[in-house]
Amino acid sequence: MVRAPCCEKMGLKKGPWIPEEDQILISFIQTNGHGNWRALPKQAGLLRCGKSCRLRWTNYLRPDIKRGNFTKEEEETIIQLHEMLGNRWSAIAAKLPGRTDNEIKNVWHTHLKKKLKDYKPPQNSKRHSKSKNHDSKGPTTSESSNNSDLTIINTQKHIDSPVLAPNSPQISSSTEMSTVTLVDDHQMVVIKQEVMESSEYFPEIDESFWTDELTTDNNWSSTDHVMVAANQELQVQLPFSSFKEENVDILATKMEDDMDFWYNVFIKTDDLPELPEF
DNA sequence: AACTACTTCAACCGCCGTAAG
DNA sequence: CCTTACGGCGGTTGAAGTAGT
Numbered sequence: 001m002v003r004a005p006c007c008e009k010m011g012l013k014k015g016p017w018i019p020e021e022d023q024i025l026i027s028f029i030q031t032n033g034h035g036n037w038r039a040l041p042k043q044a045g046l047l048r049c050g051k052s053c054r055l056r057w058t059n060y061l062r063p064d065i066k067r068g069n070f071t072k073e074e075e076e077t078i079i080q081l082h083e084m085l086g087n088r089w090s091a092i093a094a095k096l097p098g099r100t101d102n103e104i105k106n107v108w109h110t111h112l113k114k115k116l117k118d119y120k121p122p123q124n125s126k127r128h129s130k131s132k133n134h135d136s137k138g139p140t141t142s143e144s145s146n147n148s149d150l151t152i153i154n155t156q157k158h159i160d161s162p163v164l165a166p167n168s169p170q171i172s173s174s175t176e177m178s179t180v181t182l183v184d185d186h187q188m189v190v191i192k193q194e195v196m197e198s199s200e201y202f203p204e205i206d207e208s209f210w211t212d213e214l215t216t217d218n219n220w221s222s223t224d225h226v227m228v229a230a231n232q233e234l235q236v237q238l239p240f241s242s243f244k245e246e247n248v249d250i251l252a253t254k255m256e257d258d259m260d261f262w263y264n265v266f267i268k269t270d271d272l273p274e275l276p277e278f
Numbered sequence: 279a280a281c282t283a284c285t286t287c288a289a290c291c292g293c294c295g296t297a298a299g
Numbered sequence: 300c301c302t303t304a305c306g307g308c309g310g311t312t313g314a315a316g317t318a319g320t
Contacts, residue, residue: 014289014290015288015289015290016288016289017288017289051290051291052289052290055288055289055290056288056289059288059289060288060289102287102288102289103287103288105287106286106287106288107287109286109287110285110286110287111286
């Protein structure tokens with residue numbers, strides 16, 4: 001299949017949009033919508049190709065676009081989602097209301113990629129012992145709100161060998177270091193750090209290690225930060241429970257900075273009940 | 279002030295999936 | 300089944316802005 005280039009026709013303008021063009025496009029879409037992008041510029045009287053119009057609208061003129069710098073929470077969400085989804089910018093953008101895939105892509109390439117270089121834990125490598133001083137880090141728990149969607153049920157339940165909850169369905173996913181399991185009719189997720197020896201990374205574990213509450217993103221995606229240590233089990237109450245087993249995907253990704261490591265827990269389902277509006 | 283190097287980000291390009299004929 | 304048209308996506312570009320010398 002060979003297609004003619006979008007703006008092959010002579011006379012179609014390229015390059016930056018001027019305010020007059022923006023106004024024409026906005027007015028036209030407000031009045032007529034944008035059913036057919038290809039036909040739109042002609043109908044609106046714009047010397048642009050449909051593709052250019054669509055891009056201008058979706059990336060810049062749409063009324064629900066959020067302007068300004070990305071918040072720390074947004075940046076963290078992008079990092080987490082990118083770890084999970086890769087360069088699927090539109091999928092990432094779908095979790096960040098008001099942000100466009102283009103914007104996210106730019107932020108990733110200009111800021112976050114660099115940031116992550118210093119930030120990301122080495123893959124598949126045993127780490128050296130580290131300090132147990134956890135008071136300063138953990139993923140922005142200090143900025144978390146009280147409207148967390150997830151609730152920690154219990155923490156610091158020491159287990160010596162891999163144990164799954166008795167009624168655990170056959171839903172689990174694991175990273176190289178952890179097991180994540182849905183239990184109790186999918187109302188709870190159990191994250192277990194295993195394989196490593198606790199003494200290697202956490203010679204002593206005290207109360208201060210655990211987060212008191214989970215952070216919440218500005219979207220429902222249940223991307224939350226959960227501290228879970230070697231051979232420790234953590235149960236987290238999910239904010240919903242009526243999804244179907246086969247549609248649920250859970251992933252715990254290990255994150256690390258120079259003081260701590262923790263897990264970001266992603267719970268993904270296409271079968272969501274009503275979600276809170278943000 | 280002038281020049282260069284670097285960064286940012288809006289916009290373009292080309293490919294892909296899908297629907298329609 | 301094949302072809303075509305379209306919307307959407309991710310990669311890339313280059314102009315504009317900023318920082319450094």
